[in-house]
Amino acid sequence: MSEKQKGEEEFVPKVRSVRINETKPPKELPQKVESKKERDKGKSPISSKDKPVPRSKWKLFFTWKWLMLVLVSSLVLMIGMVATIILTGEYLPLERIDESGLIIYDKDQRRIIQLAKEQDPVERERTIYHEFISLEELKTKNKKLIDALIKMEDVRFYKHNGVDFYAMVRSAVSTLTGKREQGGSTITMQVARRVVLGTQERTISRKLKEMAAAWNLEKDKGKEKILEAYLNRIEYGNNIYGVQTAAQVYFGKDLTKDQLTPGEIAILVGLPQGTTTYNPYLGEDNRKRLKKRQLDVLYVMARNDDMPPLITKQEEEFWSKADLPIKDQSSLQVYKERISNLPYLTLIQEEINRKYPHFKGNKLFSSNLKIYTSLDRTIQQKVTEVLKNDRHFVDHQGNPVSAEKVDAGITVLNPKDGSIVAIGGGRQYRAGFQVRAIEKHQPGSTIKPLTVYAPAIETKGFQANSLVLDAPIEVQGKQIHNYEPKYYGMVTLEKMAKWSLNASTVRLLRDEIGLDTAFAYGKKLGLPLVEQDKNYSPLALGGLTEGVSSKDMAQAYAVFPNHGQYYEAHIIRELRVANPNGTEEIIPIQNPAHQVFHPETAWKMTQILKQVIEDPSGTGYQYARLADGREVAGKSGTTQNSEKSWFVGYTPDYVTSVVVFNQGVKKGEDPPLPLSGSGIPAKLFSLIMTEAHQGKPIHPFTQSSASKPEKSTPFGLQAIYEKGRVTLSWPAKGEQIRYTISRSTDGKNFVELAHDIRKTSYVDEVIPPTLWNQIVSYFWPKSITYYYKVTAIDPKSPMQPTSSVVKVSMLGNE
Template sequence: MVYRRLVLVALLTVLMCTAAFTYTFWFLGRPTDARAVARNSFIYDAQGNVLYELHGEINRVPVELEQIPLPVRQAFIAIEDERFYQHPGVDIKAIFRALVGNITARRIAQGGSTITQQVIKTYYLSPERTFSRKLKEIFLALSFERTHSKDEILEMYLNRIYLGEGAYGVQAAARSYFNKDVGQLTLAQGALLAGLTRAPSLYDPYVNPDLALQRRNTVLSKMLEQGLIDREQYNQALAEPLNLQRPEKNQQSQKYAFYIDQVISEAIARLKDMGGDDLVFNGGLQIKTAFEPALQEAAEEAFARAGFADNLMQGALVLVDNRTGAIKAVIGGRQHEARLGFNRATSLRRQPGSTFKPLAVYGPAFEMGYGPGSLIKDIPQRYGDGYAPRNADGSYYGDIPITVAVQWSRNAAAVWLLNEIGVERGMEFARRLGIDLVPEDAHLPLALGGLTRGVSPLQMAGAYAAFANGGLYCEPHAIEQIIDAQGNILYQAPVPRRVMQQSTAEKMTDVLQNAVRAGTGRRAYVPGVLVAGKTGTTELPKTAVFRGLSGNKDAWFVGYTDRFTCAVWVGYDEKDMDRSHYLRFYGGGLPASIFHDLIFRIYKPEEPITRDSEPPSAQPSGGNGQLLPPEGNPAAAGDLPVPGEQDAGGDAQELEENSVNNGSTPVDGGMAPGNVQPESSAPEVTTPVTGDQAGSPAGVPAPSRPQPPAGTTGGDKWPVP
């Protein structure tokens, strides 16, 4: 009878175990693979160097077992699971030892878990301490050992275990405590990390160095007892001080913060359908970028040297590669305030003023067959909707070639030409170049940058790069490729596409080079470098705040060389603008000077920036210390009257009456001859000789400015150059 009862109990036990085992697998499934856990992503520069390391709430950098020194592995085994390589996934002796301890304590105080069980628990099960969870853990561990090798399990464990200071896994912990890779750890350092597994907060060496040292020595004693190290190794490790070293903040990452922000934002946008920010921060991605430190540093130096008038004045800059659209430098403001904060280079939306003329007027006109010498009318005219654009100097040159209209930024001529070719044609061409337009933009002020939503420096740089690239447009991008943790390519940078005829791009380059060589963009001139570009300025909004003031809101310069395109914006944030904080210069002033400085640094790195390499004409200081560049009349230094002493007119004049409600009016136009300040306001600066001015004082030749026909407002013919 007793025998039968024993057999029955045994059978019932087997059935219960089988049922539990079946339940565990069929209803809970198998443990997740180690690759599914969160792991850090890395951003690389163009040379393949690590630029920045990304992680979310979990800081984890998985490594292969072979990268972890044997003594470090042995330290964890000695203190956590000394029979790891002998048991089948569950250590019966450890379980009975824990059972006795729990009965004595009358609560579940010990787990008796092996490393395999800990892998099951951390990868698969919830952390609560219950008998049912423990049963699941045991059965899964037994099965897991049949499908995974001991080394695979140990690798999973060492990459998952939490070791304090926000570090998950031995690689992250090695950086957190010793500022080195796990492969460089000594025996003593490995023992310290192993000792943290019991209570990371309690044994944190930064907080409790004495307790951490005691715990480390306990681990070393265990290793000696188990024959994993000899007495000499033990004594040497015992004598080694903690030698803690917190990881240094990456100064380069701080310096390149705006660029890194752009990379992160771009990666999240590109992968939004695959997981977005969670994948970017926790997916173990390799994010390969076009970043070149030397170019970013040149941009930073140019900005630092710019001499902004006050601490509130802001600026932004984007430098892109003409051929590929790759972003090479980003400056999103005077200071970087927060990770993924507001980036004026990419998120700012402001009216572009006259820098928009090539995109909405002259580009589409060249596509239709117009050329630099084609005559257009610079005349006063009121159009059907009542819109009557003015030139900033109030004069009109009559019939002039396009090259002169661009050279002196003649507003009336640009609007006249847009009216001739059609607003829709201008909008379509601008859209091809990556400009987002809305139906409300379909009006003649489009010629002068009268946009409802505005544009960013990034958009303007991308658009102008198409002219530099022979008519091929490539969406500006910082990221070249994104590879996931399994080696799959998730994203590849876009390739250029043709958006205009090559002849259109060549014509545009011709007229824009002339604007820099002898027009409103003269301060962007760089000796020995062919520079093409356009200035742009928008007037103060016509509101009560600025009543009676004559000044500007936005100043732009967008230009390019044979290799790079750069867009520069200078202005104030909307919240900071008041009667004391507005621009007293134009796009041909500080923005063009920043462009000049950057391009000079890129093309002439071995030559110091000297007086001869400065932009033509010194920049006289205004009443509030801001610059007053002679954009409209580069033939003489300091020829622009101080704002408030003249009627600036305006490219779009009373834009708010023409469905443009953002309050900015473009005013980037040629100034009337004779509007010259006293010579004392403009220190003489010479520049290298160019063109046909040999024998004259060194410097860019003073261009021959057009004289408006006497006694007439238009109709007179202008000789084709």
């Protein structure tokens, strides 16, 4: 056997023996080391048998056969990789990195939020919303964050095409030598793995797909888009996605306005590589690990390598010694509360799905839409505050009632065009919860002006003082009762609305309006009526089959301050879509108006509903009035058993619909809280509307120029004053006619003195003027002057003629 063969044969056992049994080199090894002179001569003073393995023996592995095998294997692997890249490129969902979310603007075209969404990695059916920030916005205030990311994670980012083979070899060598500073996975590969493929599994097939996706991302999307995707789509712990969201939670900073410190940059750059390991909210050990990670990043930021230093050594030292600038965990809860309390997002999605189906579903967040809404931030904030304040939800003893027992939904809109300015999702609303504002409930008496009173004015010519009999009535075998257990005889339309009477309303529907007409008007006003609702209880009392939402009722009531014109309620004013060439396409919103009632009908209905709030006997007088005293009209509603309650009201500027309801009451538990529309709903209405009108000029309801004139002609009225008695007389208008007498001290605001009078004369007892009155009247006659008028009422006719106004002075007749 040759010396070479013998040396090779003895080589393996000796190395293996040393690895297994020896803890340190044999003592005689130093004596067997060749001198430089002996190595030069190719001689050795010791035998080949005892000679230790020299380093040069490693070269024995690198034979031409071995090199050929490596070359062939590498060639086959490279061919396979290239084939994989080419074949899978067109099947990979590369478009996922284009999902920059949607940008939502308010009514003043100020950006509210740029919202993106991710799928929860654990609960796959759950969506996590987060904020998005463009790369251009980041460069404006925080370019150093971008540079630090590249310097730490992929210093050759601008030199490779997605897969950095040099970095992979360097990473392998660093791992073998224990000097692991930067991995072989590029930023592009991380985006490919986490965003495009959406997986963290460790398999050869996944790695090949990742490399294929990375190469195609570089080819199709470019470096800037890849960086933007990384900075927005990577998790930063605690289900926080994107640097904008992370900066707000951990530092309380908005990256579009605030600049990060080097210490904060180091944290954001380091966190994604260990979202659990470095999570600062999981205990002190985690905070220590995060601090060490921050030091590593600061060191690289200050180092001069393939990129110049981003900070000085002095800055590195300063921030290395500084405490972690992390806000406490309450910041996370506050942010999650804000990001999850966006009830208007549901309305936006629903409206887009219905009107623009090509953006439906996930496409909404991948179409880079700019959505200009009608939202008013101030009013929206007030609605949210009101719903979150438990002091507004109390029982009759003043004890708070939990949100699990009683909840509420609110809609505020602009009656001039039907645009929604605020929406109330509920007392405990979170993302994924039911939006209470669009949840359906029985409307109770709030339906009466829509399907009975306004149609009576529109089709039958009824006036505010038209009389209807309020007495026991039975329809289809059902006895109709008022809320109060009594009946009021002949009552005016105004009193029917003001006192929310049931019996007279059902009688008016049955005898004058008819079910078909009432049903048709309800449909015209957008109420979601079904065929089973064409009945007396649903159309007169609100016992609908499916119910209505607060949005439905606000939409319907808006016709009254808007002179009878109906607009479909909507929240989107304009859509803008980015084109590939950098321009924007504007998608106009079509929302035409429909004339449901004549302007005069709307005006008269408003005058009636004003009394619900302004008159001390009205159901809205106690709580629904506004703090600044401006004109407001509205209607309360309470369902059977008082389980649900409403208040819907309006000014010339806004309509607000509030529904408060019991929920989830089970047998054996406490009974439902008795609710009334004049209670909690009226209070919430007043709070919201008072805030909504802050800074707005006070102006009254206006009558449209298209209003039709009164059809009746005033008839003659005479009045004589004598010794404290004013005697009125007028010509008879017919056997069936009854009369109402009214008096005023200023000729404008009349107070009813008597009604249902059959005679054609009436005596008003007044206090005779004193000597002082006579002296004052000499200089100021109006101080003892009264005005009278008489209204003739025919129960069989909606037309109610009114007399001319007569002026009476206690010192003589005029």
